[in-house]
Amino acid sequence: MVQYLLMKIFRALVTVTLIVSAAFVVLRLSGDPAIIILGPEAPPEAFEAFRRNWGLDQPIWVQYFKYFVAVAQGDLGNSMRDGRSALVVVGERIPLTLAITLPALFIKLAIGLPAGVVAALYRNTWVDRLIMMLSVAGFTVPSFVLGLVLAMIFAVWLGWLPSGGSDTWAHAVLPTVTMGLVGAAVIARFTRSAMLEVLGQPYIRTASAKGLLWRNVVRSHALPNAAIPTLTIIGFLVGSLVAGAVVVESVFSWPGVGRLLVNAVANRDLAVVQVILLLVGLTMVGANLAVDILYGIVDPRLRIKRLQAGS
Amino acid sequence: METLLSIEDLAIDFDQGKRFVRALHGVSLTVARGEVLGVVGESGCGKSITWLAALGLLGSRARISGSVQLNGQEIAGAPENDLAGLRGGRIAMIFQDPSSSLNPVHRIGRQIVEALKLHRGMTGASADAEAARLLDRVGIANATRRLREYPHEMSGGMNQRIMIAMALAGEPDLLIADEPTTALDATIQAQILDLLTELRRDSGMALVLISHDLGVVADMSDRVAVMYGGRVIEEADTGSLFDSPAHPYTKGLIAALPDIDGPRRRLESIPGTVPAPDRLPPGCSFAPRCAIASKICDARMPAFLPYGESQSHFAACVKCRDEKPAESARLSGNKHVLVPA
Numbered sequence A: 001m002v003q004y005l006l007m008k009i010f011r012a013l014v015t016v017t018l019i020v021s022a023a024f025v026v027l028r029l030s031g032d033p034a035i036i037i038l039g040p041e042a043p044p045e046a047f048e049a050f051r052r053n054w055g056l057d058q059p060i061w062v063q064y065f066k067y068f069v070a071v072a073q074g075d076l077g078n079s080m081r082d083g084r085s086a087l088v089v090v091g092e093r094i095p096l097t098l099a100i101t102l103p104a105l106f107i108k109l110a111i112g113l114p115a116g117v118v119a120a121l122y123r124n125t126w127v128d129r130l131i132m133m134l135s136v137a138g139f140t141v142p143s144f145v146l147g148l149v150l151a152m153i154f155a156v157w158l159g160w161l162p163s164g165g166s167d168t169w170a171h172a173v174l175p176t177v178t179m180g181l182v183g184a185a186v187i188a189r190f191t192r193s194a195m196l197e198v199l200g201q202p203y204i205r206t207a208s209a210k211g212l213l214w215r216n217v218v219r220s221h222a223l224p225n226a227a228i229p230t231l232t233i234i235g236f237l238v239g240s241l242v243a244g245a246v247v248v249e250s251v252f253s254w255p256g257v258g259r260l261l262v263n264a265v266a267n268r269d270l271a272v273v274q275v276i277l278l279l280v281g282l283t284m285v286g287a288n289l290a291v292d293i294l295y296g297i298v299d300p301r302l303r304i305k306r307l308q309a310g311s
Numbered sequence B: 001m002e003t004l005l006s007i008e009d010l011a012i013d014f015d016q017g018k019r020f021v022r023a024l025h026g027v028s029l030t031v032a033r034g035e036v037l038g039v040v041g042e043s044g045c046g047k048s049i050t051w052l053a054a055l056g057l058l059g060s061r062a063r064i065s066g067s068v069q070l071n072g073q074e075i076a077g078a079p080e081n082d083l084a085g086l087r088g089g090r091i092a093m094i095f096q097d098p099s100s101s102l103n104p105v106h107r108i109g110r111q112i113v114e115a116l117k118l119h120r121g122m123t124g125a126s127a128d129a130e131a132a133r134l135l136d137r138v139g140i141a142n143a144t145r146r147l148r149e150y151p152h153e154m155s156g157g158m159n160q161r162i163m164i165a166m167a168l169a170g171e172p173d174l175l176i177a178d179e180p181t182t183a184l185d186a187t188i189q190a191q192i193l194d195l196l197t198e199l200r201r202d203s204g205m206a207l208v209l210i211s212h213d214l215g216v217v218a219d220m221s222d223r224v225a226v227m228y229g230g231r232v233i234e235e236a237d238t239g240s241l242f243d244s245p246a247h248p249y250t251k252g253l254i255a256a257l258p259d260i261d262g263p264r265r266r267l268e269s270i271p272g273t274v275p276a277p278d279r280l281p282p283g284c285s286f287a288p289r290c291a292i293a294s295k296i297c298d299a300r301m302p303a304f305l306p307y308g309e310s311q312s313h314f315a316a317c318v319k320c321r322d323e324k325p326a327e328s329a330r331l332s333g334n335k336h337v338l339v340p341a
């Protein structure tokens, strides 16, 4: 178990290093921020000063090294646009994003998990077909299309909800529901196949053969086993709480991290983009690590093998 | 001998989406109280589904007809609650792959106690003590410690012992052992068979021993049913089956047995393979592989009729009677009235 954990933590650190480096490479090599921030018509001295200020005049590997040290110290620079700390600029958007992604996560799980389980239990019946039809619809329709359709119905036609902005709680409803439905479709499909896999296992037949009623076979033998692979996808959803809302935030003009990212990329506000990329990377890695640890706890096969005399 | 379980004309059709495919064609078998019935046949002959169907364990895609009686009471098509009460209680079953037949996320102890609670209402410390006693009974040392372990921490042989302990938890009248040693290596295989023999002697429970290996059932069984293509094609007391096998398929299985005493020789395995349920030939299902098949074999599936002098030897082959006409051939094929007294 300890060895398993150390290995997972080491892998997480390597991933973080790669993410930090990737953020640097992508941003530095994709164009000169001075030109974009100052505009092509700015006087050459202004470029000089800007580059010197931001250290852009130094050789790339020096920049990389300094950048790495700075990141390690938690110094992620200032927004090139308004001069405030990039961390603060991003940080103040996080609660807004969580305000829609957390309830959306709840919807995804509350609908997706039971739907997947029921579909598997009633495999090949109309119940299964209906759930799978909705599920396929849910994840083949892009979320911006679903968002626009929902906005059309509930904002434009019925006038029950606002179609964009963030002034009241009502504004959060459509982006939350849009994300929740799309995610529920994905979870339902995944849960169904995890459950079907488990239901086909010999130990399920054993449980029936020992005299358990089917509902108890499902409850105490099928569900605990199906929960294990489902952890992976739940971890993925938790990992995308911060960044998974780019499209929906744009569609509904919700001023969260996702929309900030879109704007920062458009403006080549390197420091802000960098912070967001790191944040996304870290939450992903963190969620993955949490899943790995949970696996170690939930799945006895991953716990340390006790030393014991043979058969 | 008093009949414990009787299966009468059991047929199974599997729903293959567009059509039903018949995998079992009217199988009739009986198990007397305390008796050991061996069931042999190559893989795919319908051995497992016969007994899974009898316990209602085949699921909703199987359409089952015929009768299954336990102590004279019809259990085929009985309500799920009634069947669940019998399973693991009156009739227990163990399977081919012990390690994947135990739930990987639950401790051994929990899985055994679950059966004790269901069938004997035991909980808490008394259930734990009984579970430990059962592990001890099936030859597992350090029982109390083992109860806290998981299936993946044990070898296949140990897991099969645990499956047997779990089956014993309900104090069954009948244990159905479906290829209990197929996944195990030879030494362990012998140990498990010895354990089954010993348990059966002590408890007097009846045993259905299913195997694709005639050698495995030969030593232990009172009576052997040979299955082919979803039918029982020969059935006899074990001695009679080996002394005077009637059906060419049975002869083939016997010829393929390694000689323990005699000189080593090449095994003569039967050429060809078992046909899939939807590919059965029109007449005798063994005809494509039968060395002595001729035109009459293709007319229809041969009837299952008495063979030889024994009142309890039956075979389904049109040619076997040419060699050794049966006096009782005109008796009805309704053989479970003819079970040896």
Ligand SMILES: Nc1ncnc2c1ncn2[C@@H]1O[C@H](COP(=O)(O)OP(=O)(O)O)[C@@H](O)[C@H]1O
Pocket: B014, B023, B041, B042, B043, B044, B045, B046, B047, B048, B049, B050, B061, B276, B277
């Ligand atoms: N659930 C199922 N659906 C369709 N066909 C099945 C199913 N289970 C078994 N069969 C078919 O029934 C036949 C007999 O199977 P089985 O009883 O498992 O054979 P065996 O004698 O090896 O135990 C095989 O041809 C198998 O393919």
Ligand code: SF4
Pocket: B247, B248, B249, B284, B285, B286, B287, B288, B290, B291, B292, B293, B294, B297, B302, B316, B317, B318, B319, B320
């Ligand atoms: S009936 Fe014909 S084909 Fe079938 S086993 Fe007998 S001889 Fe062979």
Ligand SMILES: [Mg+2]
Pocket: B047, B048, B049, B178, B179
């Ligand atoms: Mg089988």
